[in-house]
Amino acid sequence: xxxxxxxxxxxxxxxxxxxxxxxxxxxxxxxxxxxxxxxxxxxxxxxxxxxxxxxxxxxxxxxxxxxxxxxxxxxxxxxxxxxxxxxxxxxxxxxxxxxxxxxxxxxxxxxxxxxxxxxxxxxxxxxxxxxxxxxxxxxxxxxxxxxxxxxxxxxxxxxxxxxxxxxxxxxxxxxxxxxxxxxxxxxxxxxxxxxxxxxxxxx
Amino acid sequence: xxxxxxxxxxxxxxxxxxxxxxxxxxxxxxxxxxxxxxxxxxxxxxxxxxxxxxxxxxxxxxxxxxxxxxxxxxxxxxxxxxxxxxxxxxxxxxxxxxxxxxxxxxxxxxxxxxxxxxxxxxxxxxxxxxxxxxxxxxxxxxxxxxxxxxxxxxxxxxxxxxxxxxxxxxxxxxxxxxxxxxxxxxxxxxxxxxxxxxxxxxxxxxxxxxxxxxxx
Numbered sequence: 201x202x203x204x205x206x207x208x209x210x211x212x213x214x215x216x217x218x219x220x221x222x223x224x225x226x227x228x229x230x231x232x233x234x235x236x237x238x239x240x241x242x243x244x245x246x247x248x249x250x251x252x253x254x255x256x257x258x259x260x261x262x263x264x265x266x267x268x269x270x271x272x273x274x275x276x277x278x279x280x281x282x283x284x285x286x287x288x289x290x291x292x293x294x295x296x297x298x299x300x301x302x303x304x305x306x307x308x309x310x311x312x313x314x315x316x317x318x319x320x321x322x323x324x325x326x327x328x329x330x331x332x333x334x335x336x337x338x339x340x341x342x343x344x345x346x347x348x349x350x351x352x353x354x355x356x357x358x359x360x361x362x363x364x365x366x367x368x369x370x371x372x373x374x375x376x377x378x379x380x381x382x383x384x385x386x387x388x389x390x391x392x393x394x395x396x397x398x399x400x401x402x403x
Numbered sequence: 404x405x406x407x408x409x410x411x412x413x414x415x416x417x418x419x420x421x422x423x424x425x426x427x428x429x430x431x432x433x434x435x436x437x438x439x440x441x442x443x444x445x446x447x448x449x450x451x452x453x454x455x456x457x458x459x460x461x462x463x464x465x466x467x468x469x470x471x472x473x474x475x476x477x478x479x480x481x482x483x484x485x486x487x488x489x490x491x492x493x494x495x496x497x498x499x500x501x502x503x504x505x506x507x508x509x510x511x512x513x514x515x516x517x518x519x520x521x522x523x524x525x526x527x528x529x530x531x532x533x534x535x536x537x538x539x540x541x542x543x544x545x546x547x548x549x550x551x552x553x554x555x556x557x558x559x560x561x562x563x564x565x566x567x568x569x570x571x572x573x574x575x576x577x578x579x580x581x582x583x584x585x586x587x588x589x590x591x592x593x594x595x596x597x598x599x600x601x602x603x604x605x606x607x608x609x610x611x612x613x614x615x616x617x618x619x
Contacts, residue, residue, distance in 0.1 A: 227476070234472055238463045246461040255461065260471050270572070343454045362455035368422070387416040393451050394444075 215279050222270045230267060237280070238263070240364055241287045247359045248291035248352065250298055258294045262287045277373045284366070284374045288356060295352065339400065346396040354389035361386055408434075408441050415445055419452055507508040536598045538608040541565065544591035546614050548584035554613040555581070559589060565596045573609070588612065 221229035241262055246255040265286050273282055347355060360366045360374060371382045410551035411434045417423045418431055435442050462469070538561040548555075560568045570589050577583075589610075597606025 238468060242463045244462040256467050260474055340452060342457055343458060362452060363458065389446055390416055394447050397451055398447055
């Protein structure tokens with residue numbers, strides 16, 4: 201996954217040009233930015249917000265903020281790190297407000313269905329037989345559930361590391377924490393996942 | 404050198420991310436050679452890592468991507484003045500046709516009303532409204548005197564009916580013969596009377612008389 205994403209992301213030399221064009225208000229540059237980052241950001245946001253259908257709203261907010269704040273981006277980090285930081289900030293805010301709302305409102309039975317309706321890309325490893333396909337789908341479902349059940353700080357670090365392929369330094373920049381904190385959260389997150397999935401991952 | 408399984412397992416996360424130092428890496432490998440429990444633990448972690456990396460990614464649906472692009476573009480380029488203008492336009496547009504009709508009707512009604520109220524223009528030709536106008540010659544009687552090239556200047560007094568009441572020679576030779584000729588000329592001539600505020604009145608006229616002979 202990481203390889204495919206890295207190929208799509210702009211090189212450092214192009215990044216400066218892209219930022220300059222974004223600052224000038226270029227629609228084409230904005231379209232390019234959306235084309236490159238919308239899927240990874242959407243994936244990240246969808247794993248943070250509790251209700252998957254809200255990911256689209258958060259995604260819109262993220263890119264509005266990115267386009268508006270690009271003038272204040274001075275290149276202290278990479279563009280990718282900066283966008284991820286905004287995405288996590290927006291998604292966390294949204295999640296907090298959603299949790300507050302949920303405390304006041306009744307639980308809806310349609311929520312799980314809504315989450316499962318979200319568009320998912322096909323897994324890179326295609327199963328050979330229908331049995332394998334079923335087994336893979338079940339395993340992925342379990343992993344998704346286990347991941348979703350993690351506390352948000354651990355889940356965010358695991359998603360950034362395992363799914364988005366960010367380095368420890370980048371995760372630390374995105375979350376605004378030290379590398380040591382990233383390391384300990386990742387360790388704890390993996391341990392929790394192993395505890396939840398241990399029995400079904402035994403070979 | 405790590406002593407226990409607990410200590411070793413604390414470094415598994417780094418091991419998975421290939422972030423262990425050479426010394427730690429050697430210790431872990433050595434430990435894994437004889438500790439089946441830790442080996443199984445690591446295999447589980449590796450399997451979970453592989454599953455996480457193979458998880459299908461959430462992708463933005465095409466219709467959402469397009470609508471998001473439009474929405475974000477609108478939000479980014481939102482201009483308060485422009486927005487206010489559009490809102491005013493939307494609010495006033497339904498009123499535009501009734502308001503225009505009302506104004507047009509008012510203009511037509513006002514025009515008709517004014518046409519009816521204002522008195523029609525008079526057909527009688529206007530009299531010049533100068534305060535005072537002098538008498539003017541209407542028809543001059545033939546001049547019978549012959550006094551060479553010298554002109555005779557006469558001051559005539561004209562009454563309100565345009566008749567000559569009297570006259571006086573201002574310059575020129577005054578002879579009995581000339582006086583008779585002047586009497587015939589002046590008393591038989593016709594004049595327009597002088598006017599004051601458009602009404603005929605007495606006045607004076609200065610005439611310069613000279614006989615012109617054309618030889619043929």
